Amino acid sequence: MKGKDMVGNDLDGIPAFFLGAVVSPGYEPQELQLLKMERKIEAGARFFQTQAVYDLDAFEKFMKQASNFGVPVLGGIVLLKSAAMAKFMNENVAGVSVPERYINMMASADKKDRPKVSVQIASELIKGMKGLCSGIHIMPLGWERYVPDVLEASGF
Numbered sequence: 001m002k003g004k005d006m007v008g009n010d011l012d013g014i015p016a017f018f019l020g021a022v023v024s025p026g027y028e029p030q031e032l033q034l035l036k037m038e039r040k041i042e043a044g045a046r047f048f049q050t051q052a053v054y055d056l057d058a059f060e061k062f063m064k065q066a067s068n069f070g071v072p073v074l075g076g077i078v079l080l081k082s083a084a085m086a087k088f089m090n091e092n093v094a095g096v097s098v099p100e101r102y103i104n105m106m107a108s109a110d111k112k113d114r115p116k117v118s119v120q121i122a123s124e125l126i127k128g129m130k131g132l133c134s135g136i137h138i139m140p141l142g143w144e145r146y147v148p149d150v151l152e153a154s155g156f
Contacts (some may be wrong), residue, residue, distance in 0.1 A: 003099075005102070005113070018046055018047070019044045019045050019046055020045060020046065020047040020048060020049060021037075021045035021048055021049075022048065022049055022050070022051065023036070023037050023048045023050055023051070023063035023066070023073070024039075024049065024050065024051040024054055024094065024095030024096075025050050025051070025053060025058060025059050025063070025066070025095070025127045026053065026054075026058050026059070026062075026095040026096055026097050027051075027094060027095030027102040028095075030058075030061065030062050032065060033062070033095075034056055034062075034065050036068060037069060041049065041069055041071060045071070046071060046072075046075045047057045047071055047072040047074065047134075048066075048071060048072070048074065049073075049074045049076060049137050050073065050074065050075050050076040051076055051093070051095050051096055052076045052077070052078035052089065052093070052096050053075050053076055053077065053125060053129070054096065054097060054098045054099060054102060054125065055097050055099065056125065056128040056129070058097075059128075059129065059133075060132055061097040063132045063133055063137055072133075072134035072135070073133045073134055074133060074134060074137045075125075075126075075129040075132070075133045075135070075136045075137070076136075076137055076139060077122050077125055077126060077136055077137070077138045077139065077150070078111065078141060079118045079119075079122055079138070079139070079140050079141060079143045079146060079150070079156070080096075080098070080102065080106055080117075080118050080121060080122075081106075081114060081118065081141070081143065082106055082108035082114060083103050083104075083106040085106075086098040086102060086103045086106055087103060097125075102121050105117050105120075105121065106118070106121075115143065115146050118143070118146065119149045119150050119153055120153065122138070122153075122154070123150055123151045123153035126150070126154040127154055127155065136149060144152075144155060
């Protein structure tokens with residue numbers, strides 16, 4: 001198999017990518033996600049990143065089954081910016097379910113306090129994921145400046 005770089009030069013050999021894929025642990029039925037995960041492994045996936053996780057019970061249930069595949073899974077953390085964002089995710093992002101408790105926390109926070117509440121929610125989720133998965137990936141969606149706060153609050 002031959003390839004070319006962006007200017008048309010022949011490439012020697014093939015790239016050695018560490019292939020990953022996505023999985024949605026909150027999507028029902030979970031069995032379908034596990035089947036898709038297995039197929040992705042057969043196709044070459046060597047690790048997984050999850051869709052945003054807000055339901056630790058569903059995540060734990062999923063990981064009990066997914067751990068049988070023996071591949072690393074990174075739990076997805078999306079920093080919530082507002083109650084409206086949480087509601088939007090519930091209505092429009094398949095497999096994501098933000099609990100009312102988190103929506104209410106964001107709704108009752110003053111605008112200036114939302115980042116602090118978001119950090120609190122994210123760190124709670126990360127602490128709950130410890131021991132269930134191989135690691136986390138934080139998706140700050142423009143709030144990169146709060147990632148150090150999330151890590152510190154999570155015990156890293």
